[in-house]
Amino acid sequence: MNPILIDQQTFQRYEDISANIKPERLKVFINKAQDLDLKPFLGYALYYDFIKNFNEDGTIKTDAPQHYKYLLNGSEYLDKDGHIVLYEGLLPTLLYFAFARFIEADAIRYTSSGPLTKRHDNSDAVSPQYLTKLVQQQRSVANAHANEVERFLWDHRIDFPLWRFSSKNKTARQSGPRIRAVDKSNFNHPAGLNQPNYLPITER
DSSP states (O other), rough: OOOOOOOOOHHHHSSOOTTTOOHHHHHHHHHHHHIIIIIIHOHHHHHHHTTTOOOOOOOTTTTTTTTHHHHHOOOOEEESSSSSEOOOSSSHHHHHHHHHEEEEEEEEEEETTEEEEETTTOOOOOOHHHHHHHHHHHHHHHHHHHHHHHHHHHHTTOOOOOOOOHHHHHHHHHHOOOOOOOOOGGOOSSSSSSSTTTTOOOOO
């Protein structure tokens, strides 16, 4: 079974979340964040080698390699230029990826009659636009922490031979909409190509 690396107490160190949230429900989104965000970010080889150093309760084993303990919990070190780097560890990256997934899914509950929006007495539901903004904000925080993890891995790449940097994965984890390709088919071919305001579309 995949050990869950963070819990509700970890969340409360970074975000003010309600104590009424069931730990079991939170674990669902932590597990998704580990599989869908953390695993592609670290790369499958490094992730699986890293995760096997954890106990079933999510604590890192006492005999785990020291560089994995630093990766998880953070450390203070000197970079190649002799500057002090205060690395916070992997936990905030995972936490904010999980938090974004929790916010996105918590507004909707699935019932026998279909998906429903949560409603409470004396409170209004958040608009879809604002909900999207909140999710993007949390993913942006997660990405900022992920950049610090990436720097740590670069600075200690001798200790992490299984890590392979992927610019594709880095682009994919960014929040907000992205242009992945330009459709140059005839359907999207602009009219009036002979006019001076248009540039020709050429196939490569």
